[in-house]
Amino acid sequence: MPLLMPVVLACLLFAVGIFGVLARRNAILVLMSVELMLNAVNLNLVAFDVYLRDQLLAGQTFTLFVITIAAAEVGLGLAIVLLVYRNRETAQLDDLHQLREDDPGPPDVRDDTRETAAR
Amino acid sequence: MSALSVSATFAAAEFQTPSIEYSKLMPMLIVFGVALVGVLIEAFMGRTGRHQVQLILSIAGLVAAFVSVTMLAGDNQIAAVGAVAVDGPALFLQGTILLLAIPGVLTMAERSLDRGGVFTSAGSSTPGSEHERVLTATGVTQTEVFPLTMFAVGGMLLFPAANDLLTMFVALEVLSLPLYLLCGLARRRRLLSQEASLKYFLLGAFSSAFFLYGIALLYGYSGTVRLSGIAEAVSSNSGSDTLLMTGTALLAVGLLFKVGAAPFHSWTPDVYQGAPTPITGFMAACTKVAAFGALLRVLYVGLGGLAWQWEPVMWGVAILTMVVGSVVALTQTDVKRMLAYSSIAHAGFILTGLVATDTVDPDTGAVLGVSSVLFYLLAYGFITIGAFAVVTLVRDAGGEATHLSQWAGLARRSPLVAAVFTLFLAAFAGIPLTSGFTGKFAVFSAAIAGDAAPLVVIGVVMSAVAAFFYFRVVVLMFFNAPAPDGPAVAVPSPLTTVAITLSVAVTVLLGVWPTQVLDLADRASQFVR
Numbered sequence: 001m002p003l004l005m006p007v008v009l010a011c012l013l014f015a016v017g018i019f020g021v022l023a024r025r026n027a028i029l030v031l032m033s034v035e036l037m038l039n040a041v042n043l044n045l046v047a048f049d050v051y052l053r054d055q056l057l058a059g060q061t062f063t064l065f066v067i068t069i070a071a072a073e074v075g076l077g078l079a080i081v082l083l084v085y086r087n088r089e090t091a092q093l094d095d096l097h098q099l100r101e102d103d104p105g106p107p108d109v110r111d112d113t114r115e116t117a118a119r
Numbered sequence: 120m121s122a123l124s125v126s127a128t129f130a131a132a133e134f135q136t137p138s139i140e141y142s143k144l145m146p147m148l149i150v151f152g153v154a155l156v157g158v159l160i161e162a163f164m165g166r167t168g169r170h171q172v173q174l175i176l177s178i179a180g181l182v183a184a185f186v187s188v189t190m191l192a193g194d195n196q197i198a199a200v201g202a203v204a205v206d207g208p209a210l211f212l213q214g215t216i217l218l219l220a221i222p223g224v225l226t227m228a229e230r231s232l233d234r235g236g237v238f239t240s241a242g243s244s245t246p247g248s249e250h251e252r253v254l255t256a257t258g259v260t261q262t263e264v265f266p267l268t269m270f271a272v273g274g275m276l277l278f279p280a281a282n283d284l285l286t287m288f289v290a291l292e293v294l295s296l297p298l299y300l301l302c303g304l305a306r307r308r309r310l311l312s313q314e315a316s317l318k319y320f321l322l323g324a325f326s327s328a329f330f331l332y333g334i335a336l337l338y339g340y341s342g343t344v345r346l347s348g349i350a351e352a353v354s355s356n357s358g359s360d361t362l363l364m365t366g367t368a369l370l371a372v373g374l375l376f377k378v379g380a381a382p383f384h385s386w387t388p389d390v391y392q393g394a395p396t397p398i399t400g401f402m403a404a405c406t407k408v409a410a411f412g413a414l415l416r417v418l419y420v421g422l423g424g425l426a427w428q429w430e431p432v433m434w435g436v437a438i439l440t441m442v443v444g445s446v447v448a449l450t451q452t453d454v455k456r457m458l459a460y461s462s463i464a465h466a467g468f469i470l471t472g473l474v475a476t477d478t479v480d481p482d483t484g485a486v487l488g489v490s491s492v493l494f495y496l497l498a499y500g501f502i503t504i505g506a507f508a509v510v511t512l513v514r515d516a517g518g519e520a521t522h523l524s525q526w527a528g529l530a531r532r533s534p535l536v537a538a539v540f541t542l543f544l545a546a547f548a549g550i551p552l553t554s555g556f557t558g559k560f561a562v563f564s565a566a567i568a569g570d571a572a573p574l575v576v577i578g579v580v581m582s583a584v585a586a587f588f589y590f591r592v593v594v595l596m597f598f599n600a601p602a603p604d605g606p607a608v609a610v611p612s613p614l615t616t617v618a619i620t621l622s623v624a625v626t627v628l629l630g631v632w633p634t635q636v637l638d639l640a641d642r643a644s645q646f647v648r
Contacts, residue, residue, distance in 0.1 A: 021325055030321055037328035041335045048339035058344050062285050069292045073324055076296055080303060080320050084313050087245055096314045099389040
């Protein structure tokens with residue numbers, strides 16, 4: 001099989017991932033899109049490894065590392081998303097706009113209790 | 120390649136046990152060891168005294184790791200079968216990170232400013248819930264911030280020392296993942312903090328996917344992930360240029376994101392504002408040091424033969440970063456956000472030094488691009504940690520008062536704190552007799568030696584713009600009347616006091632008497648290849 005096919009496929013998968021990150025508004029879907037990007041890279045690494053007949057199998061080894069780290073990343077990411085969801089009852093990224101450029105003035109929120117109640 | 124030939128490859132290459140020079144990796148091993156012990160303490164030790172034990176253990180680990188870095192000083196070799204470089208820049212930056220982490224951990228451990236400390240009692244509890252009230256009333260607090268910080272420090276130590284792209288990627292993730300969590304653990308303004316954490320996580324994961332894609336393409340180009348192997352492939356000009364160029368560009372995106380350079384800076388203000396202030400200081404200082412170390416190594420060791428290609432791009436990025444950081448900071452009304460934009464501007468100033476590439480000082484033999492950046496990072500790190508530590512002291516009933524209007528007339532309430540903050544702002548602006556001036560002088564003279572004079576002109580103009588917004592804060596503190604219900608300056612425990620004093624001392628010392636450290640940076644400027 002020519003190298004071009006898996007490489008182009010990986011490139012397309014990566015592009016789909018980028019599109020997902022930019023277009024999706026739900027944090028979970030964005031997370032899934034990032035995973036798609038990582039897996040596109042995995043495909044690339046394995047394809048190059050096989051094409052180059054790498055004696056050290058660096059590409060395949062790298063893939064194992066990427067899979068492990070991606071799993072850790074998802075575990076952590078889901079925990080953060082879950083925390084945000086529990087506090088705000090939404091995982092929509094558009095609703096997370098307390099940190100932004102324009103000036104809301106000095107906060108009059110005196111404690112976290114009222115901050116939650118004001119939601 | 121069929122399964123058969125894969126197994127044939129295995130049979131052909133005799134398996135050899137890798138030799139690992141543990142003594143050369145001591146700083147990292149100590150820090151990771153302390154982090155693991157910290158996790159065990161968190162799990163098995165009773166809650167009384169856990170905070171003190173964790174604090175003492177972390178500080179002792181950082182000091183021990185720093186001592187082992189000084190013992191390795193002068194080493195110039197590659198350890199762990201080519202995975203880790205133990206050379207001048209790596210050791211200098213490791214020492215810098217460890218020195219910066221000490222005041223960083225001290226400010227994190229502060230408990231007298233806020234009842235129960237800066238961090239939430241339990242990361243999983245909802246603000247204002249019954250669970251949280253019980254935890255606050257009984258004083259139960261988890262102290263997992265210490266092991267998390269140590270894991271992040273360990274990743275930061277490995278990041279600038281990584282000699283192949285696999286190690287570099289693992290180090291990047293090991294330093295980033297704990298930071299994502301730490302950002303979301305603030306006791307006050309938890310929603311902001313969690314929002315910062317989520318934004319940092321999503322953008323960080325997005326950028327590391329680009330970094331990884333860049334690695335895959337460079338691997339496809341050169342057939343190896345080792346930086347020296349990539350340098351060989353570049354110099355022999357074998358393989359496809361498309362793979363090399365796209366790979367380099369994508370790799371640079373990932374690194375420039377961590378550095379906080381424009382146009383990949385958009386996460387910085389939001390995350391710096393929302394994260395707990397001690398974490399912001401730690402992150403702003405140490406992550407930048409580690410990421411610039413990795414960027415230097417990739418560009419100089421791996422892609423040095425390609426300098427004529429990436430140099431113009433770095434020019435553009437440096438100019439854009441300086442302009443965006445300085446100009447947008449003018450409109451900020453929040454102290455932490457303003458400092459975030461200032462850190463973006465400083466990333467631009469550091470990039471001007473990096474552009475000097477392999478220009479060698481004829482007198483000392485120092486590689487100017489490296490030595491000036493090393494010095495700047497040390498100076499900038501201490502100013503940043505100190506400035507954010509001061510921000511934690513200005514408080515009202517809602518916690519830290521970070522809105523600039525609340526800082527009016529601060530000098531009347533506490534002349535000392537206002538004076539210290541003025542010193543840090545002057546150092547950020549690059550006023551003589553502060554470390555900021557020496558650092559800017561070093562990077563700008565390196566850039567001139569590297570034929571980048573136009574860049575220096577822009578750098579100086581942007582320093583002037585930046586000085587304007589720094590001194591606006593000084594005027595606000597000293598010459599405005601304080602509001603009657605304005606914030607007070609809290610008296611911290613010795614922990615924060617020590618951290619701020621240390622930062623002030625380094626800032627003044629590196630401004631008045633920088634020769635020793637400049638010499639050290641000169642001597643440490645050779646990468647092992």
